[in-house]
Amino acid sequence: MIGLLAKTGLQLALLLLIAPLLGGIMKTLKARLQTRRGPGVLQSYRDLFKLFRKGMVIPEAASWIFSATPYIVFVTAALVGLMIPMTATDAPLSLFGGVLAVVYLLALGRFFLALGGLDAGSSFGGLGSSREMTISAIAEPAMMLAIFTVALAANSTNLSEMANVAVSQSWKFLAPSQMLAFAALFIVLIAETGRIPVDNPATHLELTMIHEAMILEYSGPYLALIEYGASLKQLVLMTLVVNTFFPFGLSSNWTLHGLLLGLLFYLAKMLLLACLIVLVETSNAKLRLFRVPELLMVSFILGALALISTFLF
């Protein structure tokens, strides 16, 4: 019990510390690729700190749902982070929820975020909620196919067990099924974290925004919680991708030595994935909203191919 609490505390601290940093790194990388200097990797911390200290304006039309939403978004993302192996294969809460719980807990956060968007009675919020729910619905089957493909290898949806199996056959990612599943999940990752070409995290242009439209009415600490939750969700999904497909360096136990080494590997892997995402983001234009389903269909077909190739090879 003590061990469980210690692991939980340690991983939670890591999650909360790294999440804003990751956002900052991605922003800086993107700026450099666009030959700008960028705000610096620590900007996300400063933003959060500032938002937490600001006052809040709550729309007159809004109900308690509006106020409950930031907490639910933040808490679901944090809880999910504890079910995913970060530096060690043995994630603290892995026993209590596998990859299905991860997907559905994030969906719970999204459900309330969409309600929060509609609660203020503004058209922008409704627009954002409608688009968010649509895109996530189209992304879900592709994600589940890719997840099923990986879970079949381990015969489990439990992420620690999946990681254990993956560690024992580290080079398996070269198998066609794994590569296809990775491609499928990468597209889903871009859609779920709201990045170009699906959504643009840096815009407030009404015609293109999805996530930003939903949270338009939020301000102060509530906005900080939602932004923090969104960055946690991004971290969690990226961790899920790197550690299921590329389990290098995952420590098999919670010793100090193993953890430090694991952390080093983990950060390196995350940095690589962040580079990949940023590269995709800078080299592509945002898609029209009704082109997004086509992209996600590609992801679904990749997932189906991945599944069929597990069957063949």
Added chain:
Amino acid sequence: MNTFPVATIFALSLAAYSAGALLSLATWRRPALCRYVCCSSALAGAVFGGLAAVLGILQRTPVHWSVSSGIPLFAYSFNYDALAGFFNLTLAILAAAVSIYSFSYLKEFEGKRNIGFFGFLFHLLLLSLTVVFTAASAFFFLIGWEVMALVAYGLVTFYHEDRETRRAGLLYIVMAHVDAGCLLLGFALLMHVSGSADFASFPTAAPQLSSTQQAAAFALFFLGFGIKAGIIPFHIWLPAAHPVAPSNISALLSGIVLKAGIYGMVRIFLDGLGVLPSWAGLLVLVVGVASAVLGVLYALMEHDLKRLLAYHSIENIGIILIGLGAALVFRVAGHPQLAAVALIAALFHTLNHAIFKCLLFLGAGSVLHSTGTRNMEELGGLIRPMPVTAFCFLIGAVAISGLPPLNGFVSEWLTYQSLLAGFGATGGLTRILFPLAGSMLALTGALAAACFVKAFAITFLALPRSAESGNAHEVPRSMLIGMGWLAMACAALGLGASWFLPVFGPLTEQVLGQSFGANLITGRGFVVSTGLGQGGTVSTAVIGIGLLVFVIPAVLLVSIAGKRFSPRRGPTWDCGLPGLSAENEYTATAFTKPLRMIFSVLYQPRREIQSVFDVSPYFPKEIRFESEIEPTFEKRLYVPLKDFLLRVAIKMRAIQAGSIHAYLAYIFITLVLLLLFGVRR
């Protein structure tokens, strides 16, 4: 002698329902008294029924008793086994909620409608459902089934002055009789082989069925029970009939009457027909997937709150059938434990869907009661005048979307697990079908979440879109208690799933020959697993506690950080044009527009825009917008079928001359032919 309490308490429940039916009729002239009599006897029946169910499940040995009727081949025979107990438990939970809810709900009927007649039908519905779930012989079962169909017709057409209601009722009664006809033929086939109408005789006689007979019986039963359950493409009666009934009855129709179809399938497919070949299971699985996906896609386009819920019933029946189909496939493939997991997933989802669908219909009924409209586009902002109803509806919405930590999540999780295991447990190309079904289940879940964001937000959040919605008031306390009871059940079955699932032990033992309920539980009793040593684990209890524990520091953080400035209320951002009103809100139609465009192949949407302007079309004074989607199944399947039947009927008129002599001759000829046929055998 230890079988005594179950039978006695069960008999008390039947007696309460029967007495309620008669007493309601007897007191119809005094509406207030009649209302009390009706609701309290139904509540008593539900309490006894629930008690009997709990005892029946716990005692693990089936109780069988029979009352002779004096008619050959027919007896009032009951068989109270674990399966019957489970469905009776579901019925009792719902009946209790609905009878408490009805105390106040029926008040609006006083002076306008005959509460006595309503109470009579209501009690007969509960009685016939109890009979259907416990009948031990085919004839008794069919009588219960037919009474249930007729009584439900009476209740669906309770607002019979409405043309739409009468049409829906007609459609319902026609479909109900097609299904009863299929069942009659199916049972005739089984009785032909077994020589007895007893359900108990079917499993022993099943091996004598030739494979053609087995396939024919399967097809007849699947059609018969499937129509009752509302599978696609036989669903069209469901979204027509369920919304037009009084809301407390809609709740029962969608909550438990549909489940009679599921009960029949479990009873006959797993018990009565022997081991079905795997194509049968795959057919059930595929029909389940189609019903789930199409059901939710049609639900998304509905802006009538009750019709939306009715389409979601089709979706959830689909999810149940995915589990049931997988169970049938695994059983014939020689994986009884896996079959048990899939069956538990299906039955647990049956119970869960019964509870949250009943809750949502009662919530919709409260909205209708308070505002007088089912059209979501005229609602909005109800969370302020109706906070408790809104909260209960939200619980139902989260549960039906399959989100943790409520009950819908646990049964969908078990369904996913059985599908995942199906890949390894079957061979050939069929194994691909399981993960694909899993991905379609994911699509269904996400679309259901989108649909319930729409249903809850458009109805309860933001500003009221009409005067009725603005003047709404909270419903009376008994209606709130009815809904609250079901909302608590959603939470209890979700958070306490690991303590509830062992209930399925006796059930799987009875149906599949091995007790598999307690095996699902590991981790000191609060973790649910597949019980197979692989597949994965989940604990809704820990997730629930985790969410609560983590909320505390977040709340502290916000309240400490926010100490400097207290939150202030301000207008919603209006782009600098003050005076934002309800007309600027997103509508349900707008919310689903992206999905309507993405799935336009299915919907074939048609829209018409007319704008009236003075000078330039860029400054319209008035815009009329009309949009509708094509009712594919009605147009492509049922209209041609109806036309064909009418043409045949007109041809048949030739032999109906209207002369009594001719009719007597027909009767005589038929009699002679039947006698010849009978003697020849």
